[in-house]
Amino acid sequence: MSDLAPMTRAPGMDATAAAAIPPLLEARGLRRSFGATIALDDVSLGLAGGEIHALIGENGSGKSTLIKMLSGIVRPDSGEIRCDGSPVRFADPQAARRAGIVTCFQETLVLEELSVRDNIVLGQDGVIRRCRGPAAEAALARAALAELGVAIDLDRPLGRLKLAQRQLVTIARALAGPWRLLILDESTSALDVEERDRLFDALFRYRAAGRAILFVSHRMDEIARIADRTTVLRSGRSVATLAAAQADTPRLLALMSGPEEARAALGQATPSPPTARSRGVVLRADGIVLRPRAAPIALDLSAGEILGLAGLEGHGQERFLDCIAGLAAPDRGTITGGTTRVRSVVDAARAGIAFLPRDRKRDGIFAPLSVADNLTIARLGRFSRAGLIRRIRRLEAVRTAMARLRVRARGPEAAIDTLSGGNQQKVLLGRLLLTEPRVLALNDPMRGVDPGAKHDLYDELRALAATRIAVLLLSTELPELCLLCDRVAVFRDHAVVAVLDRAALSEPRLIAAMFGHAAADDRA
Amino acid sequence: MLARHLSRWRGEGGGYAALVLLASGLYLGTAALIPGYLSLASLRSVLLLASLLGIAAIGQTLTIVLGGLDLSIPAVIGFAEVTVAQLYGQGWPFAAAALLVLAAALLFGAMNGLVASGLEVHPLIVTLASGSILLGAILAVTHGQASGTVPDWLSATVSVVGHTGPIPLPGAVVAWLVAAAGIVILEHRSVPGRWLYAIGANASAARYARLPLRRVWMLAYAVSAGFAALAGMLLAGFSGAADAEVGAPYLFTTVAAVVIGGTPLSGGRGGYGRTVLGCLIITELTTLLIGLGLDQPGQEIFLGAMIVLLVATYGRQTHLGLRV
Numbered sequence: 117m118s119d120l121a122p123m124t125r126a127p128g129m130d131a132t133a134a135a136a137i138p139p140l141l142e143a144r145g146l147r148r149s150f151g152a153t154i155a156l157d158d159v160s161l162g163l164a165g166g167e168i169h170a171l172i173g174e175n176g177s178g179k180s181t182l183i184k185m186l187s188g189i190v191r192p193d194s195g196e197i198r199c200d201g202s203p204v205r206f207a208d209p210q211a212a213r214r215a216g217i218v219t220c221f222q223e224t225l226v227l228e229e230l231s232v233r234d235n236i237v238l239g240q241d242g243v244i245r246r247c248r249g250p251a252a253e254a255a256l257a258r259a260a261l262a263e264l265g266v267a268i269d270l271d272r273p274l275g276r277l278k279l280a281q282r283q284l285v286t287i288a289r290a291l292a293g294p295w296r297l298l299i300l301d302e303s304t305s306a307l308d309v310e311e312r313d314r315l316f317d318a319l320f321r322y323r324a325a326g327r328a329i330l331f332v333s334h335r336m337d338e339i340a341r342i343a344d345r346t347t348v349l350r351s352g353r354s355v356a357t358l359a360a361a362q363a364d365t366p367r368l369l370a371l372m373s374g375p376e377e378a379r380a381a382l383g384q385a386t387p388s389p390p391t392a393r394s395r396g397v398v399l400r401a402d403g404i405v406l407r408p409r410a411a412p413i414a415l416d417l418s419a420g421e422i423l424g425l426a427g428l429e430g431h432g433q434e435r436f437l438d439c440i441a442g443l444a445a446p447d448r449g450t451i452t453g454g455t456t457r458v459r460s461v462v463d464a465a466r467a468g469i470a471f472l473p474r475d476r477k478r479d480g481i482f483a484p485l486s487v488a489d490n491l492t493i494a495r496l497g498r499f500s501r502a503g504l505i506r507r508i509r510r511l512e513a514v515r516t517a518m519a520r521l522r523v524r525a526r527g528p529e530a531a532i533d534t535l536s537g538g539n540q541q542k543v544l545l546g547r548l549l550l551t552e553p554r555v556l557a558l559n560d561p562m563r564g565v566d567p568g569a570k571h572d573l574y575d576e577l578r579a580l581a582a583t584r585i586a587v588l589l590l591s592t593e594l595p596e597l598c599l600l601c602d603r604v605a606v607f608r609d610h611a612v613v614a615v616l617d618r619a620a621l622s623e624p625r626l627i628a629a630m631f632g633h634a635a636a637d638d639r640a
Numbered sequence: 641m642l643a644r645h646l647s648r649w650r651g652e653g654g655g656y657a658a659l660v661l662l663a664s665g666l667y668l669g670t671a672a673l674i675p676g677y678l679s680l681a682s683l684r685s686v687l688l689l690a691s692l693l694g695i696a697a698i699g700q701t702l703t704i705v706l707g708g709l710d711l712s713i714p715a716v717i718g719f720a721e722v723t724v725a726q727l728y729g730q731g732w733p734f735a736a737a738a739l740l741v742l743a744a745a746l747l748f749g750a751m752n753g754l755v756a757s758g759l760e761v762h763p764l765i766v767t768l769a770s771g772s773i774l775l776g777a778i779l780a781v782t783h784g785q786a787s788g789t790v791p792d793w794l795s796a797t798v799s800v801v802g803h804t805g806p807i808p809l810p811g812a813v814v815a816w817l818v819a820a821a822g823i824v825i826l827e828h829r830s831v832p833g834r835w836l837y838a839i840g841a842n843a844s845a846a847r848y849a850r851l852p853l854r855r856v857w858m859l860a861y862a863v864s865a866g867f868a869a870l871a872g873m874l875l876a877g878f879s880g881a882a883d884a885e886v887g888a889p890y891l892f893t894t895v896a897a898v899v900i901g902g903t904p905l906s907g908g909r910g911g912y913g914r915t916v917l918g919c920l921i922i923t924e925l926t927t928l929l930i931g932l933g934l935d936q937p938g939q940e941i942f943l944g945a946m947i948v949l950l951v952a953t954y955g956r957q958t959h960l961g962l963r964v
Contacts, residue, residue, distance in 0.1 A: 465850055479848050482841040484909050485834075493838050494849040496831040505829050547849065 138201030140165045140328050141186065141217070141297055146195035148181055155181040156192070157352035163297060165326045168319055170339040170363075172332070173349030173372050179332055180222075182349070183301055186330070187219040188212030216296030220287050220303050222332075222564060228275030233257040235274050236289045260288035265314035279306040279475060280429045287315065298322065299330045304338060305564050308429035308592060309627065316342055334566060336365045337595070348372045369567070398586045399469070399555050404439065404449035406432045411611035412449060417555065417586045422577060424597040425590040427607030428630050434474070436607065437590050440464070440557050441471035453555060468554035472544060472561055474590075480544050481532045488514045488528040490543050495550040517546040522572045538569020545576065556580065557588045562596060574600060594623045606630055659901065659917040662950075666924040674931040682927075684809060685800045690923040691816035692798070692878070693893055694916060696871040698823055699749070699864020700894040701915040705827075706860050707840040707907030708763035712752060712771030713868040713894055716745050717887030719774055720872025725788030725882040734791050741869050748774065749865025753858035767861075778884045786882035794877035812874050819867070823912045832859055841908030896947045897922050922947070 139162040146159040156178045163169050173179050184190040186197065188206030196203050199215050206212045212219075226235050236257040237248075248256070257270050266284050274282055283306045290298060298319075304312045319329050319342060333339055339346055346363040348356050348371040356371050399417040406413070413436065417423050427433040438444035440451060442464030451458040453467025464471070473479035482490055491514050492499060499510035514528045521542040525535050532540060541561055548556060556577075562570050577587055577600060591597050597604050598621050606614040606629035614629040667686070671678040696713055703710040720741045727737035752770055756763040778786075796802045802810030827833040835856045839846040846853055868887075875886050901918030903910025925946055929939045 461850060471848065473845075473848050478842075479844045482838045482845055482908070485837060485841055489834055489838065493834060493851065496834060500831050503831050505831060505834070507829070 138198065139163055140200065142198040142201075143182070143186070144196050144198070146182065146185060146192045146197070148185065148190060148193050154352055156185070159195070159349065159352070159354045161347050161354055161357070163328045163330060165296070165328055166323055167344040168323055168329045168331055168342050170331045170333065170343035170346040171349065172334070172339060172346060172368060177349040177372065178352040179349055180301070181352075183219060183221075183299055183330075183332065186212065186217060186297075186299060188217075213293070213295075216294065217299065218290040218293065218295040218297070219299040220290040220301060222302040222305075226274045226282050226286060229273055231271050231273055232261075232268050232277070232285055233270040235285050236260055236292050238289060240293060256292050257288065260292040261285075263291055263318050264288060264311075265317070266311070278430065280308060280311060283307060284311065284315075295327070297328045297330065299332070301332045302334065302564055304333060304335065306429075306592070308427075309630065310428055312338070334564070334570075335593070336368065339363070339368070340365060372567075398454060399440070399467075399588075400450075400452045401436075401440065402450050402452070404436065404451065405447040406435050406439075406610040408447060410609060413612045415605055415612065415615075417588060419554070419584040419586055420581050421603070422581050422587040422589055422601045424601035424604035425588060425607065426594070426597055426604050426626055426630060429592075431607045431630075432610030433590055433605075433607040434559065435610070437471075437557050437559055437588060440555075440588060441469060443471070465551075468552070470548035470551050470553035470556055472548060472556070472558045474559040474563065476537065476540055476544065476563070481540055483533045484531055486529045487518065487523065487525050487532055487535070487543055490532045491517055491546045492550060494547055498550070513550075517550070518543075521546050521576060536566060536569065538565040538573070541565055542569065542572065542576075545573065549580075553585065555586045555588065559590050560592055561589070562591065562593060570596075594626050597621070597626065598623060656914070656917075659914065659921075663917050663920045663924065666921060666928070670924060670928045670931060673928070677931065680808070681800065684813075686920070686923050686927055687813045688798065688800055688810055689926070690919045691810075691813045692871055692874055693890065693897060693923060694816045694919040695812075695819065695867050695874065696887075696890045697894040697897045697915050697919055698819065698867040698912060699861070701898050701901075701903060701910070701912045702823075702836060702860045703763065703864050704895075704898050704903055704905060705840045705907055705910060706836050706857065707843060708756060708857070708860070709895070709905070710749075710752070710767050710861060710864045710868075711764060711891060712748075712767040712774065713864065714887030714889075714891045715771035715774040716748065716865045716868035717872035717875060717890055718884040719778055720745060720869035721876040721879075721886050722778055722782060722786045722788070722882045722884050724873045725790055725876045726782070726786055727788070728790055729788030734794070738873060741873065742866060745865040745869035746862045749862035750858040751861075752865070753861035754854065756861070757854045757857035763861075775884060782882075782884070786884065788876075788882045790876045794873070796877075798874050798878040820912060820916050827911050832856060836860060837908055839908075892944075893922055896951075899951050900947065921950070 141163040143159060143161045146156050147154075148156045159178065159182055161169075161171075161182070171179055171182070181190060185192055188209045188211050191205070197206070198204065204215060206215070227238070230238075233254055237253045254270055258267075261268055261284070264284055264287060266281070268277065268281055268285070274285060277285070283303060287300070287303055304315065307315065316338075319331070322329060323344075331339070331343060340360075340363070343363065344360055346358050346360075346368060347354055348358070348368060350372050358367070396419050397416045398419045401413060401415045404413040404415075405411075410432070415423070425433040425437060435444055439446045440458070442458050442461040445459065453464065453469050456463055456467035458464050458467055458469065477483075482493065485493075488510065492510055496505060496510075499506055499513060511528060517523075518525065518528065523535070523542045523546070524539050532543060535543070545561070562573060565573065574596075577589070581587055589597070589601060601621065602618055604616045604621060604626060605612045606616065606626060608630060614625075616625055616629070668678075676682070696717060699710050699713060723741050723744075724734075724737050727740070728734050748770065752763070752767055755761060755770075756766045797811035797815075799810055802812075804811045804814040807814055827836070835846075835851050838849070839851060839853055839856055843853065868890075871890070872887065876882065879886060897918035898910075898915050899905065899918070900921055901910065901914030901916070903914050922943075925943060926939065929942050934942060
């Protein structure tokens, strides 16, 4: 860390003197319960200026509550927060912001109708008084985006942007003002490798300038790469804070969860057995041209195969998946599922293609409805007679599905939004499975899912493949693709530039292909 | 069992208990203010007025849960009242006249749903426009001088002193209670009922789950118009004279009954059980104002103010609860 010494620390200062300087922010013995649930039991954490501090833990370990506390949204029942050594009490989020703490929350909280610029300067004006003119606002927004190395048209409404761009806008909003501590909660989940690297470059600059970053992530590779120290939460307690040298992945995983989950998240779970390709083609994409002048795509999917789709954000893999699901039409080419030509959503349904959208909150869950409703809504006919739902039958099916997918919820009647992201995703997968699909088209299903639930989903996908269901898995997480897929098709410039077989599958090769350095012999 | 049911309903938006308390509190409060109010006769008249509002508000609830709104309810009420009275007055059998009115209303409602979902025009505009067209058509045909009669039994159905077999309540009240029970059960247990909530909760997710959005919209608006027509026919028995404007007050009161019940306008939550209590509360408020000797304009001013006040205190509390 010595080469990254923050400016607040005088050069040549020895370790004891450095320790005497109070950390920028310190939490001691934080505790908070909501009714009978203890969200935080005993959490202590120190954030020094000039460090990137990672925070990890399974969903439900208290990360969100801790972040909300540091951001002034939730107040602790007991324990204290110290800013520069003196105790503080944040009455509201504005108070935390005045203390220099800015937070970028996991859910991309944006106003879809408003422009990029308005979203970035949001919350800085009074009700009537604008702090600055439109030109100054634009400059501020542009500067904040430039910090992240992106240029987005400031006048575009947010609703028109891709998820990754929205995420960048929410980060830019946090940056658009004076701050000393930046809290990023799963802020890289939608970003592609390039966007993420530019974000990390910005974080390194802030670190060098003596600011602090609290970085919450489920991605071990990211933590290994950027964190100076890592604090592990488990069941509402801070169990350890490790320096980068000690924070190797197996150790972190062991600290935050049981041994089984550690093994899975690390990628040491049994790799999928290679599937015989002779099982018969269930889906055929032939001569698909995604946009004018792009090279045509030809891909076959066999029963029981898991085919990964990789690529930098916006290189056509998402649109390809939409075409498979009948949601979009390619410029040219045909998609055939079984014997059905897929031109529309109805065709896709007939061909047994089930699609899982990427944005769980916006396009997936029915927020206040129960787990049972969310699971069965697309196939209520199976559990009803004369339009009336047969409760017992439905309940049995829901219980079976919940047990099989290892959904952790209070019960079938629990509201879906009380479940963690991973468990919501399991319910959505269950919904697709009730339609008895032959092909699962999944758009980044592990986004924002905690390691335990990921492990369950991995197992489930393998089990489904074993029952001859074909899986198209679009993922932004390369280790996941390497772990699960029989083949991975890599997209670049709206065409498939490489298809890597299981034997040839590795992260460096995927990255090379994504950046256009695919060796010709990698083509399957 | 009951507690479990109540707690499940609570998940759909705030305390039911508060509503029941408010409804009974208002009744007892009024009784304390107005001598002689605590009698079977006044209870029956409150229930009767609430039943007409309640039947008209069924569709308002369903369309609001779906994420829409039905502002054509007053026009359908007027249409049904005028048409059924006029046809019966011209010598049609009542059943035939009623069936014709009902069929026309269902078709009208289905059109509302079709236009709103198929052409993606906001239901506010669609139903306001279709209601205006319908009212205009009635006036064009009747030249504003509708006349007609209704059978005596229909008047008895909406008479305060009416009986339904052994039950000492007028037919309209019994019909309302039966319909209310049916609607609440269908909301929770029928396939279209669950679709209604799902689409109202998240239309985008409903599209991805391939739910039949257009059919559900058509169904909800058809049911809405159907019950509005029923309310209109009952009103024909109530008022005797045919007047296309008879439904006018139901524009505000049906929406208010839904909102006071705690069903948010954003859709996907709440339900008709809440609207039943909302209807009772509104009717009690009106009765209280009449009992205090306010004239028609005074009643409207106070009713409007009190409803805003109620929603601002009680309603907002639920909505905040729902948002988290």
